[in-house]
Amino acid sequence: xxxxxxxxxxxxxxxxxxxxxxxxxxxxxxxxxxxxxxxxxxxxxxxxxxxxxxxxxxxxxxxxxxxxxxxxxxxxxxxxxxxxxxxxxxxxxxxxxxxxxxxxxxxxxxxxxxxxxxxxxxxxxxxxxxxxxxxxxxxxxxxxxxxxxxxxxxxxxxxxxxxxxxxxxxxxxxxxxxxxxxxxxxxxxxxxxxxxxxxxxxxxxxxxxxxxxxxxxxxxxxxxxxxxxxxxxxxxxxxxxxxxxxxxxxxxxxxxxxxxxxxxxxxxxxxxxxxxxxxxxxxxxxxxxxxxxxxxxxxxxxxxxxxxxxxxxxxxxxxxxxxxxxxxxxxxxxxxxxxxxxxxxxxxxxxxx
Amino acid sequence: xxxxxxxxxxxxxxxxxxxxxxxxxxxxxxxxxxxxxxxxxxxxxxxxxxxxxxxxxxxxxxxxxxxxxxxxxxxxxxxxxxxxxxxxxxxxxxxxxxxxxxxxxxxxxxxxxxxxxxxxxxxxxxxxxxxxxxxxxxxxxxxxxxxxxxxxxxxxxxxxxxxxxxxxxxxxxxxxxxxxxxxxxxxxxxxxxxxxxxxxxxxxxxxxxxxxxxxxxxxxxxxxxxxxxxxxxxxxxxxxxxxxx
Ligand SMILES: Cc1ncc(C[n+]2csc(CCOP(=O)(O)OP(=O)(O)O)c2C)c(N)n1
Ligand code: SF4
Numbered sequence: 034x035x036x037x038x039x040x041x042x043x044x045x046x047x048x049x050x051x052x053x054x055x056x057x058x059x060x061x062x063x064x065x066x067x068x069x070x071x072x073x074x075x076x077x078x079x080x081x082x083x084x085x086x087x088x089x090x091x092x093x094x095x096x097x098x099x100x101x102x103x104x105x106x107x108x109x110x111x112x113x114x115x116x117x118x119x120x121x122x123x124x125x126x127x128x129x130x131x132x133x134x135x136x137x138x139x140x141x142x143x144x145x146x147x148x149x150x151x152x153x154x155x156x157x158x159x160x161x162x163x164x165x166x167x168x169x170x171x172x173x174x175x176x177x178x179x180x181x182x183x184x185x186x187x188x189x190x191x192x193x194x195x196x197x198x199x200x201x202x203x204x205x206x207x208x209x210x211x212x213x214x215x216x217x218x219x220x221x222x223x224x225x226x227x228x229x230x231x232x233x234x235x236x237x238x239x240x241x242x243x244x245x246x247x248x249x250x251x252x253x254x255x256x257x258x259x260x261x262x263x264x265x266x267x268x269x270x271x272x273x274x275x276x277x278x279x280x281x282x283x284x285x286x287x288x289x290x291x292x293x294x295x296x297x298x299x300x301x302x303x304x305x306x307x308x309x310x311x312x313x314x315x316x317x318x319x320x321x322x323x324x325x326x327x328x329x330x331x332x333x334x335x336x337x338x339x340x341x342x343x344x345x346x347x348x349x350x351x352x353x354x355x356x357x358x359x360x361x362x363x364x365x366x367x368x369x370x371x372x373x374x375x376x377x378x379x380x381x382x383x384x385x386x
Numbered sequence: 387x388x389x390x391x392x393x394x395x396x397x398x399x400x401x402x403x404x405x406x407x408x409x410x411x412x413x414x415x416x417x418x419x420x421x422x423x424x425x426x427x428x429x430x431x432x433x434x435x436x437x438x439x440x441x442x443x444x445x446x447x448x449x450x451x452x453x454x455x456x457x458x459x460x461x462x463x464x465x466x467x468x469x470x471x472x473x474x475x476x477x478x479x480x481x482x483x484x485x486x487x488x489x490x491x492x493x494x495x496x497x498x499x500x501x502x503x504x505x506x507x508x509x510x511x512x513x514x515x516x517x518x519x520x521x522x523x524x525x526x527x528x529x530x531x532x533x534x535x536x537x538x539x540x541x542x543x544x545x546x547x548x549x550x551x552x553x554x555x556x557x558x559x560x561x562x563x564x565x566x567x568x569x570x571x572x573x574x575x576x577x578x579x580x581x582x583x584x585x586x587x588x589x590x591x592x593x594x595x596x597x598x599x600x601x602x603x604x605x606x607x608x609x610x611x612x613x614x615x616x617x618x619x620x621x622x623x624x625x626x627x628x629x630x631x
Contacts, residue, residue: 085467095464097464098464100467103431105467232449233428233449233473236428242452
């Protein structure tokens with residue numbers, strides 16, 4: 034039965050993962066996502082799952098590798114410095130074509146940075162982060178409900194495309210309390226162990242091998258082509274974007290995650306003041322909804338794009354690539370854990386500062 | 387005609403790529419025979435390291451995962467979480483286990499994770515061409531300590547079996563050598579004990595196997611085996627360092 038509850042973002046995400054079939058969680062404490070491992074530590078044993086507090090994020094992601102390779106629905110979560118440590122493992126997971134879910138509740142960087150919300154791990158999430166040619170399915174949910182819905186379905190997507198699904202949140206999303214409708218617990222029978230998993234019973238020609246080593250150049254190139262064909266199919270089927278008051282807009286503000294909620298208020302403020310503003314909000318950050326920007330850039334009515342981020346400017350590069358010089362693309366950002374108000378964005382739109 | 391000896395069913399027919407005189411092949415044989423004798427065919431998941439044994443997934447006739455350098459104990463922990471009733475082992479070299487993967491092995495041991503680790507100590511980085519390992523002996527030459535390992539510059543050899551035996555988690559820790567028939571027999575018994583402990587649910591077990599790398603030691607296979615028995619055992623005494631019953 035689905036039920037409505039008031040929940041903190043991190044805990045709601047953890048519960049959604051459990052209901053989506055997650056039974057193996059491996060993590061290491063770091064602010065601002067500690068509620069996820071804390072919740073999993075008691076919740077997973079209740080449903081016959083396993084929680085392990087690993088000795089490091091490196092170890093945690095490699096435990097995910099092992100459990101995912103054995104066919105278990107596995108997850109880890111962390112925040113920026115910890116996600117940096119996971120990059121080696123993420124690259125191996127992508128090379129070995131394993132499904133898993135990774136949550137990054139982003140905090141400001143570089144280095145130890147701060148513990149306040151940021152979006153400065155966008156490049157790391159969508160352009161690679163670890164070594165080699167690979168992509169993940171990356172979501173940037175704006176509300177706790179959206180995060181719950183995405184995480185609930187994330188294991189299915191991960192298994193369908195055999196890659197990690199990353200949820201790129203931030204401290205705000207993790208800490209905010211909102212009313213959420215929790216989906217029903219997935220029935221164990223609905224979740225099949227993938228045929229490629231090392232379940233331990235195979236011998237001879239049936240043996241299953243989880244591996245990312247391909248010594249023959251042609252074989253490795255073929256793997257990379259397979260992966261990229263899969264990413265192309267994923268772009269077709271999975272791209273998600275929200276458009277708000279865009280149809281007659283002259284100024285298109287664009288933002289993802291919690292910042293998009295602030296930007297939505299800005300749109301309403303500007304509209305009330307007679308400025309025709311609209312919002313494009315990517316929900317998937319990879320695949321990026323380039324077509325939506327291309328279509329908007331073609332419209333005569335659209336004068337400019339303004340990308341708003343909690344960073345020094347990362348997603349703006351993808352917006353520029355999509356707009357392809359057809360219209361000006363400006364950038365407004367805050368960093369270090371500072372968060373803009375709707376009025377700050379409105380001022381940037383009207384006064385350029 | 388009666389069959390007096392045959393290859394273990396837990397080994398595939400893929401020929402080993404190891405150099406002549408390399409002890410990796412002996413270690414593989416011991417692991418495979420032990421798993422077969424314990425009736426584990428069709429009940430095993432093995433973890434291959436990064437190192438000369440990286441292709442172990444081609445040799446062991448069971449489901450296998452290949453882990454990132456040093457991470458095999460973490461990968462094995464993940465596998466064992468999903469299948470507590472399957473026999474899970476990690477096979478690691480000394481660069482893999484005692485250098486880059488030191489945190490993973492110590493914490494898997496400390497947690498007492500019910501897996502078995504087969505640890506090949508050949509005092510060198512084999513695969514990358516003979517660089518210094520954390521286990522390289524004092525005075526032993528390598529391509530990154532060309533005048534021999536000096537403690538004041540390079541530190542001293544790490545004694546993994548003794549180190550892990552200080553922890554409460556492990557159920558069995560032993561060190562054996564793969565240089566003589568007698569020692570190989572003893573090693574087989576230790577490997578068997580280690581896996582038996584896992585089957586009995588006693589928790590983490592590890593066998594350190596002193597091994598040869600004639601190629602990077604620049605020795606003949608025979609000289610290399612003599613080095614294992616003569617020089618390595620001085621620094622790495624054989625024995626059982628932990629055994630809870
Ligand atoms: C992260 C990372 N660093 C370095 C390497 C290169 N590398 C491959 S094998 C190896 C050393 C292996 O030595 P050891 O574990 O002693 O095994 P052996 O080859 O002697 O059996 C190194 C450093 C790597 N593959 N990955
Ligand atoms: S390089 Fe050394 S460890 Fe590697 S296969 Fe050859 S002898 Fe064995």
